[in-house]
Amino acid sequence: MSNKTKRFILSEEEIPHYWYNIQAEMPNKPLPPIHPATKQPLKPEDLYPIFAEELCRQELNQTDAWIEIPEEVREMYKYYRSTPLVRAYGLEQALGTPAHIYFKNESVSPMGSHKLNSAIPQAYYCKKEGVTNVTTETGAGQWGAALSYAARLFGLEAAVYQVKISYEQKPYRRSIMQTYGAQVTPSPSMSTRAGKNILTRDPFHQGSLGTAISEAIELATTTPNCKYTLGSVLSHVSLHQTVIGLEAEKQMEMAGEYPDMVIACFGGGSNFSGIAFPFMRHNIKDGKQTRFIAAEPNSCPKLTRGKFEYDFGDEAGYTPLLPMYTLGHNFRPANIHAGGLRYHGAGVIISQLLKDGFMEAVDIPQLETFQAGTLFARAEGIIPAPESSHAIAATIREALKCKETGEEKVILFNLSGHGLIDMAAYDQYIAGNLQNYSISDEELAASLKDADALNT
Amino acid sequence: MSNKTKRFILSEEEIPHYWYNIQAEMPNKPLPPIHPATKQPLKPEDLYPIFAEELCRQELNQTDAWIEIPEEVREMYKYYRSTPLVRAYGLEQALGTPAHIYFKNESVSPMGSHKLNSAIPQAYYCKKEGVTNVTTETGAGQWGAALSYAARLFGLEAAVYQVKISYEQKPYRRSIMQTYGAQVTPSPSMSTRAGKNILTRDPFHQGSLGTAISEAIELATTTPNCKYTLGSVLSHVSLHQTVIGLEAEKQMEMAGEYPDMVIACFGGGSNFSGIAFPFMRHNIKDGKQTRFIAAEPNSCPKLTRGKFEYDFGDEAGYTPLLPMYTLGHNFRPANIHAGGLRYHGAGVIISQLLKDGFMEAVDIPQLETFQAGTLFARAEGIIPAPESSHAIAATIREALKCKETGEEKVILFNLSGHGLIDMAAYDQYIAGNLQNYSISDEELAASLKDADALNT
Numbered sequence: 001m002s003n004k005t006k007r008f009i010l011s012e013e014e015i016p017h018y019w020y021n022i023q024a025e026m027p028n029k030p031l032p033p034i035h036p037a038t039k040q041p042l043k044p045e046d047l048y049p050i051f052a053e054e055l056c057r058q059e060l061n062q063t064d065a066w067i068e069i070p071e072e073v074r075e076m077y078k079y080y081r082s083t084p085l086v087r088a089y090g091l092e093q094a095l096g097t098p099a100h101i102y103f104k105n106e107s108v109s110p111m112g113s114h115k116l117n118s119a120i121p122q123a124y125y126c127k128k129e130g131v132t133n134v135t136t137e138t139g140a141g142q143w144g145a146a147l148s149y150a151a152r153l154f155g156l157e158a159a160v161y162q163v164k165i166s167y168e169q170k171p172y173r174r175s176i177m178q179t180y181g182a183q184v185t186p187s188p189s190m191s192t193r194a195g196k197n198i199l200t201r202d203p204f205h206q207g208s209l210g211t212a213i214s215e216a217i218e219l220a221t222t223t224p225n226c227k228y229t230l231g232s233v234l235s236h237v238s239l240h241q242t243v244i245g246l247e248a249e250k251q252m253e254m255a256g257e258y259p260d261m262v263i264a265c266f267g268g269g270s271n272f273s274g275i276a277f278p279f280m281r282h283n284i285k286d287g288k289q290t291r292f293i294a295a296e297p298n299s300c301p302k303l304t305r306g307k308f309e310y311d312f313g314d315e316a317g318y319t320p321l322l323p324m325y326t327l328g329h330n331f332r333p334a335n336i337h338a339g340g341l342r343y344h345g346a347g348v349i350i351s352q353l354l355k356d357g358f359m360e361a362v363d364i365p366q367l368e369t370f371q372a373g374t375l376f377a378r379a380e381g382i383i384p385a386p387e388s389s390h391a392i393a394a395t396i397r398e399a400l401k402c403k404e405t406g407e408e409k410v411i412l413f414n415l416s417g418h419g420l421i422d423m424a425a426y427d428q429y430i431a432g433n434l435q436n437y438s439i440s441d442e443e444l445a446a447s448l449k450d451a452d453a454l455n456t
Numbered sequence: 457m458s459n460k461t462k463r464f465i466l467s468e469e470e471i472p473h474y475w476y477n478i479q480a481e482m483p484n485k486p487l488p489p490i491h492p493a494t495k496q497p498l499k500p501e502d503l504y505p506i507f508a509e510e511l512c513r514q515e516l517n518q519t520d521a522w523i524e525i526p527e528e529v530r531e532m533y534k535y536y537r538s539t540p541l542v543r544a545y546g547l548e549q550a551l552g553t554p555a556h557i558y559f560k561n562e563s564v565s566p567m568g569s570h571k572l573n574s575a576i577p578q579a580y581y582c583k584k585e586g587v588t589n590v591t592t593e594t595g596a597g598q599w600g601a602a603l604s605y606a607a608r609l610f611g612l613e614a615a616v617y618q619v620k621i622s623y624e625q626k627p628y629r630r631s632i633m634q635t636y637g638a639q640v641t642p643s644p645s646m647s648t649r650a651g652k653n654i655l656t657r658d659p660f661h662q663g664s665l666g667t668a669i670s671e672a673i674e675l676a677t678t679t680p681n682c683k684y685t686l687g688s689v690l691s692h693v694s695l696h697q698t699v700i701g702l703e704a705e706k707q708m709e710m711a712g713e714y715p716d717m718v719i720a721c722f723g724g725g726s727n728f729s730g731i732a733f734p735f736m737r738h739n740i741k742d743g744k745q746t747r748f749i750a751a752e753p754n755s756c757p758k759l760t761r762g763k764f765e766y767d768f769g770d771e772a773g774y775t776p777l778l779p780m781y782t783l784g785h786n787f788r789p790a791n792i793h794a795g796g797l798r799y800h801g802a803g804v805i806i807s808q809l810l811k812d813g814f815m816e817a818v819d820i821p822q823l824e825t826f827q828a829g830t831l832f833a834r835a836e837g838i839i840p841a842p843e844s845s846h847a848i849a850a851t852i853r854e855a856l857k858c859k860e861t862g863e864e865k866v867i868l869f870n871l872s873g874h875g876l877i878d879m880a881a882y883d884q885y886i887a888g889n890l891q892n893y894s895i896s897d898e899e900l901a902a903s904l905k906d907a908d909a910l911n912t
Contacts, residue, residue: 005468006534012461078462079837090535090609108564110837112876152834153546172879179833179882377635378608381535381566420568420876423628426635 006089008251010082017069020242021058022277023235023349024065025284028356030235030348031323033060034310042320049221050228052125058236067239069121076120076153080109081243085251090379092399099402100257101395103415104248104275107382111176113417114271115146115231118240122229123150133226135159135219137187137212139267140166140339140387141173142417143231148182161187161215164207166339172421187212194218194316209268209343210329214316221318232268232340233313233347241274244414249278252412259290259412261398265390266294266303266361267341269350271416279412280358292359294350295394297341297369299334299437302327303354303361305444311345311451321454324351328447334437336366337425338386364393365436370429372396373419385417386425462545464707466538473525476698477514478733479691479805480521481740484812486691486804487779489516490766498776505677506684508581514692523695525577532576532609536565537699541707546835548855555858556713557851559871560704560731563838567632569873570727571602571687574696578685579606589682591615591675593643593668595723596622596795596843597629598873599687604638617643617671620663622795628877643668650674650772665724665799666785670772677774688724688796689769689803697730700870705734708868715746715868717854721846722750722759722817723797725806727872735868736814748815750806751850753797753825755790755893758783759810759817761900767801767907777910780807784903790893792822793881794842820849821892826885828852829875841873842881 023029032041047056058067069077088101106114126134134156138144144160151158160182167174167186174184187207188195194214198205205211213230220228230237245262252258262279264272272294282288296303302325312329313319326345333342346354353359373389375396376382384392391413402409419426428434479485488497503512514523525533544557562570582590590612594600600616607614616638623630623642630640643663644651650670654661661667669686676684686693701718708714718735720728728750738744752759758781767782769775782801789798802810809815829845831852832838840848847869858865875882884890 006531007468009465012463075462110839110874116837149834149837153837172876172883175879175883175886176839176876178886179830179839179879181834374635378605378637381572381605381609383566383632383635418566420628420632421879423631423635423877427628427631430631430634 006087008085008254010247010250012078014250015074015077015081016243016246017074018066019069019239020246020278020281021061021065021067021239022280023062025281026352027284028352029062030352033320033322033348036317036321050217052122052129052131052227054125055122055236058239059234070124073121073124077243080116082247083108085248085255087255088380091376094375094379095396095399095403097399097403098406098408099399100408100410101399102252102255102412104244104412105415106244106271107415107418111142111145111149112420113142113146113385114241114244114274115143116150117243117274118231118237118270119146119150121240123147123154123156126227127154127156131156131225131227133157133159133223134229135216135226136229136231137161137209137216138231139163139209139342141170141177141421142340144184145173145176145180147229147231148177148180151182152180158182159219160184161189161212163187163209163212163339165335169337169424170421187215189215192218198315206335208315208333210315213314214318217314217318232270233345235347235349237270238273238277238347238349241270242277244274245276245278248275248412257410260409261291261293261411263293263295263391263394263411263413265341265387265416266296267387268343269347271414273347273350275414276359283358293394294359294361295390296361296363297336297338297390298363298365299336299439300327300342301363302344302346304363307448308351308355309451309455311454313345322348324348325354326451327444328449328451330450331447336437337422338369338390340387341390362394364390367434367436368393370434382415383419383426384415385419386422388416462543464541464710466703466706468534470706471530471533471537472699472702473530474522475525475695476702476734476737477517477521477523477695478736479518481737482808483740484808485518486808489776489778489804492773492777506673508578508585508587508683510581511578511692514695515690526580529577529580533699536572538703539564541704541711543711544836547832550831550835551852551855551859553855553859554862554864555855556864556866557855558708558711558868560700560868561871562700562727563871563874567598567602567605568876569598569602569841570697570700570730571599572606573699573730574687574693574726575602575606577696579610579612582683583610583612587612587681587683589613589615589679590685591672591682592685592687593617593665593672594687595619595665595798597626597633597877598796600640601629601632601636603685603687604633604636607638608636614638615675616640617645617668619643619665619668619795621791625793625880626877643671645671648674654771662791664771664789666771669770670774673770673774688726689801691803691805693726694729694733694803694805697726698733700727700730701732701734704731704868713866716865717747717749717867719749719751719847719850719867719869721797721843721872722752723843724799725803727870729803729806731870732815739814749850750815750817751846752817752819753792753794753846754819754821755792755895756783756798757819758800758802760819763904764807764811765907765911767910769801778804780804781810782907783900784905784907786906787903792893793878794825794846796843797846818850820846823890823892824849826890838871839875839882840871841875842878844872
């Protein structure tokens with residue numbers, strides 16, 4: 001690999017000035033979210049009690065393809081952006097594949113993941129609108145850490161509900177949030193009505209993103225001057241994350257290539273949307289034929305085995321009804337280590353794009369993700385987050401197909417975060433104590449029953 | 457801070473082609489290491505049984521100021537270099553200081569610290585000379601992780617002795633090393649004669665870098681085709697680390713400034729040498745008056761309260777006699793969380809430079825380092841390693857002096873690593889369970905007795 005460039009980095013001036021809003025250019029727009037009480041399509045004002053107003057407008061904006069990044073947000077992006085685009089020569093060699101593999105390394109953010117890309121603008125708009133407190137949920141803790149830091153940057157107080165199983169499996173993410181000054185509560189907790197109801201039904205409930213979202217929304221709507229923020233699923237989060245793909249587009253140009261495939265792991269859709277949408281734009285508008293592959297856990301298979309229908313975004317039913325691929329809002333994901341992927345639904349934009357054939361999805365068993373993550377660590381040095389290892393596993397599957405066919409395809413995947421806080425999981429993998437989880441059609445149908453009822 | 461550049465990054469072509477060997481330009485050369493049996497000055501050949509031969513020659517090279525970085529090593533440096541030079545606007549604002557604070561962010565390496573800068577060339581030279589196995593010691597685990605990965609890059613087997621107290625305090629560093637495929641043993645262990653002797657004297661010995669070095673050297677000298685490697689103290693390690701300062705020099709030029717002070721934490725000297733020597737060159741040759749400040753724990757105060765004399769580098773006395781500032785080779789450092797700074801001696805180059813007044817040292821209590829680290833995390837987003845927090849604490853002291861005098865001094869410090877694997881320590885700090893340690897003059901004198909005897 002002598003004299004070949006390995007890492008491509010943009011100057012600060014080249015950090016994007018606009019986010020890309022794919023809603024404005026989709027052939028079929030997403031169906032509207034519906035107000036559960038009135039059954040009417042949601043208007044931005046309906047969301048004002050929960051989110052900062054500008055975020056509500058971004059959420060439902062289907063007309064402006066480019067939305068300007070506020071200068072204050074761009075200044076904060078400079079703390080860690082651009083992130084490097086890396087040619088994975090080491091991984092290519094380890095696999096013996098003719099494919100050219102690139103990854104966008106979002107793990108270099110101080111929080112270790114892509115989550116800060118949306119935490120910064122969300123905290124910024126809250127501050128600008130006079131909010132003093134923000135609240136949120138977090139799974140693995142990546143989003144909670146990012147929001148805690150972003151809140152600190154803008155002088156806001158942060159309260160985070162962390163999914164109980166992750167709170168226990170990954171205690172140091174709690175310490176990270178506390179180091180940034182946030183208050184952290186394991187969810188379900190007794191501090192909200194939603195949490196109490198869940199614990200009354202099941203005192204040993206391990207929590208899920210759905211339960212934690214319910215608690216955070218309840219806190220936001222019952223506390224003065226407090227807004228809720230979310231790290232994935234919503235359209236404005238996907239919007240902010242497009243800095244990833246917009247940078248990658250310029251960096252792929254520096255490398256003189258264009259991706260045949262773009263791959264990312266999938267929980268609620270934030271990192272997938274971020275890297276995929278700017279490239280998908282060229283499929284929609286310029287006749288490019290790039291494949292977009294979302295990699296989800298086979299124990300939480302909303303894209304590959306879920307149903308497209310209206311459902312709640314949270315366990316308690318506090319959110320609007322969203323048109324999306326879902327496993328049912330009271331689906332209980334298995335206790336896999338990829339905590340950030342343990343969510344029952346997909347965002348409304350992604351759901352429409354999947355329905356319309358603009359993207360594909362694959363589901364990956366837990367052990368394959370750890371095997372892929374360990375191979376990647378030994379080849380490229382970076383220990384990936386268990387979430388990101390889903391993207392790596394999908395990439396390896398495609399790269400090995402290229403090895404069989406001899407095709408020099410260009411694969412770009414998003415390394416959404418590193419796994420340095422997830423070493424307990426690697427420890428269990430090394431010791432042979434990790435397992436796969438499967439889920440039967442009957443279990444899926446049962447879990448969808450409540451959602452189905454909402455659609456009659 | 458609008459429109460001000462925050463991060464300065466070099467292109468791959470600008471990564472240095474040469475390491476800087478300060479030995480060749482020091483007004484007073486370091487005194488020679490002495491063979492403990494013959495009492496004669498050491499020749500490179502005397503070290504061949506322990507280290508790769510090229511490393512032995514680099515160790516004692518007092519004539520060549522510039523040593524070419526092999527192309528294969530430069531290619532591996534591209535995996536993470538250049539590291540960013542960052543203007544710490546957030547920290548300046550938090551302190552209200554007129555000082556301009558910059559830090560070189562070595563935490564962005566996949567291993568989370570600067571250690572890879574020397575692990576790569578050490579593994580490279582071993583491989584080139586036909587070595588198949590490498591062994592080493594590690595404290596906090598930063599060096600062990602770096603060597604494990606570098607060994608994997610060049611297809612070598614790695615065996616690491618980890619200081620027992622760190623092995624227990626930071627279990628996930630062990631998992632990181634194992635993920636890269638290394639064999640990890642807590643030291644002192646029963647697997648070597650040196651370890652057995654130590655445990656016989658004290659079954660509850662918590663280990664130190666000195667004990668682990670003894671065990672690793674013994675394994676190297678009793679195993680065919682196996683060499684020992686070291687992450688600090690030695691002159692060839694300092695040599696490799698000068699990529700830090702050489703990059704920083706170009707990056708400070710990009711920023712249009714030159715440092716009045718260069719600050720780094722100090723264990724054996726590797727990251728301090730790395731950032732300081734390229735700038736110190738201009739004090740020696742060009743009349744610059746930059747201050748160089750090494751920040752050490754006040755519980756392991758070799759530079760501020762140690763004695764300049766010949767001493768062993770390890771507990772068992774396997775190394776040559778080195779002319780250095782030392783606390784005695786059987787000094788037992790307190791169980792502070794900055795495991796990488798728990799070493800009794802300084803490198804021979806550093807010791808001569810300190811003696812000759814080219815640099816200064818300060819000692820910092822543990823609680824002040826965590827206070828500084830937490831302040832830095834909230835201001836700049838990065839949670840620093842407890843080792844690096846010593847440099848931050850020293851920087852804050854100087855920045856607050858500037859606040860008093862109103863001077864706009866330029867301070868550059870090295871952020872040698874992040875603290876994401878050290879969250880247990882932050883956890884204890886947040887809970888109020890950390891303490892300071894002090895050490896009396898009598899204890900110091902007693903610990904130096906054996907070393908004193910070697911100098912009569």
